[in-house]
Amino acid sequence: MVKRSSHRGTLASVAAELGVSRTTVSNAYNRPEQLSSALREKILAAAERMGYPGPDPTARSLRAGKVGALGVLLTEHLSFAFEDKASVDFLAGVAEASYGSDTALTLVPVGPSTSDDHAAALKLVNSAVVDGFVIYSVAANDPYLRAALARHVPVVLCDQPTDHPELPFVGIDDFAAIQPAAQALVDAGHRRVGILSPRLFINSRNGALSVSDIHTAELHLQRSRVLGALAVFGDAGIDPETVPVVSRHINDRANTRDAAREILETYPDLTAILCTTDSMALAVLDYAYERGISVPEELSVTGFDGIEPAVDRNLCTIAQPNKHKGAAAGRMLLDLIEDRQGGRRRAAHPPRRILATRLIPGATVAPPRP
Numbered sequence: 001m002v003k004r005s006s007h008r009g010t011l012a013s014v015a016a017e018l019g020v021s022r023t024t025v026s027n028a029y030n031r032p033e034q035l036s037s038a039l040r041e042k043i044l045a046a047a048e049r050m051g052y053p054g055p056d057p058t059a060r061s062l063r064a065g066k067v068g069a070l071g072v073l074l075t076e077h078l079s080f081a082f083e084d085k086a087s088v089d090f091l092a093g094v095a096e097a098s099y100g101s102d103t104a105l106t107l108v109p110v111g112p113s114t115s116d117d118h119a120a121a122l123k124l125v126n127s128a129v130v131d132g133f134v135i136y137s138v139a140a141n142d143p144y145l146r147a148a149l150a151r152h153v154p155v156v157l158c159d160q161p162t163d164h165p166e167l168p169f170v171g172i173d174d175f176a177a178i179q180p181a182a183q184a185l186v187d188a189g190h191r192r193v194g195i196l197s198p199r200l201f202i203n204s205r206n207g208a209l210s211v212s213d214i215h216t217a218e219l220h221l222q223r224s225r226v227l228g229a230l231a232v233f234g235d236a237g238i239d240p241e242t243v244p245v246v247s248r249h250i251n252d253r254a255n256t257r258d259a260a261r262e263i264l265e266t267y268p269d270l271t272a273i274l275c276t277t278d279s280m281a282l283a284v285l286d287y288a289y290e291r292g293i294s295v296p297e298e299l300s301v302t303g304f305d306g307i308e309p310a311v312d313r314n315l316c317t318i319a320q321p322n323k324h325k326g327a328a329a330g331r332m333l334l335d336l337i338e339d340r341q342g343g344r345r346r347a348a349h350p351p352r353r354i355l356a357t358r359l360i361p362g363a364t365v366a367p368p369r370p
Helices: 011-018 022-030 037-049 057-064 078-083 085-097 118-126 143-150 179-187 211-215 220-235 253-266 278-290 308-312 322-341
Strands: 069-074 104-109 132-136 155-158 169-171 193-197 207-209 245-247 272-275 300-305 316-319 352-354 358-360
Touching: 011 022, 011 037, 022 037, 069 085, 069 143, 069 322, 078 085, 085 104, 085 132, 085 278, 085 322, 118 143, 132 143, 132 322, 155 322, 169 322, 179 220, 179 272, 179 300, 179 316, 179 358, 193 220, 193 253, 193 278, 207 253, 211 220, 245 253, 253 272, 253 278, 272 278, 278 300, 278 308, 308 316
Parallel strands: 069 104, 069 132, 132 155, 155 169, 169 352, 193 245, 193 272, 272 300, 300 316
Antiparallel strands: 207 245, 316 358
């Protein structure tokens, strides 16, 4: 058994103890192929005995100009990142992109922001030790996005904002993507349709929203989905002003269930509800079941995301490639970091990836009862 020193050793003290150079000790950790197996084992044993843990990774990263970590900035609480299946799939994709790259994944869960959060955002984002950021779904003027840009490290946007002129983007066409779900309800004969949507504004807005409210929403991902559905309903002769839209700022289980309660209690004549996330659609299914409302015989329901729990319940939904999206964003960020490390010039136009979506018909849409 090796007896460890009660004092913390240093690279210099290990080198002096063995009569070798500091570079040789460093190579035992960083370039083992340059040493014989016997010499490396001798150095590591002496280091353990003397209480030397190895080169400081922070100092090493500073010398190399690279930390070895991708930051994923989430504008949700950390618990949501592990509860929401779409977020879980996205993070799994980002992690998959880093396989074999000697790169770690750092989550920066800043939580839902407000327009006056810039000082707090700077402090939190500036403390993240990362080589670059994937920014996951924020408003164009979000303080956390501004804070990340102030770091002058590579940044890739995912989902929103879609139209930043200088930043790479990975996402989908939300306006067009939701339209097959809305069309499925129209084709089934529904005329009294409601919409449930999570966060549309930076500042908290819960409850019913007008069409004019939606047009002014800062978070264009959900805005685009709602407006895409309303466009289909309008083409079918359904006045968009008569379509109730109910929103919740936080897209967790308690809030989605409360949104389902509000729309079904306030508008009991609805025959269908289009949801812009599967989490909201699942809440509608649960609430309908508790109230004895039969789906789809009495109420048709559609979702958006194509997460596994929704598919398992045979929900009519729009499947988007959440894991593929995360992987594409992660790979794009790694490429940007490598280009920067290699001194390669940025492309004239930032890369953009628009991914395909598809309708999963499921079994939660049927013609309304006469």
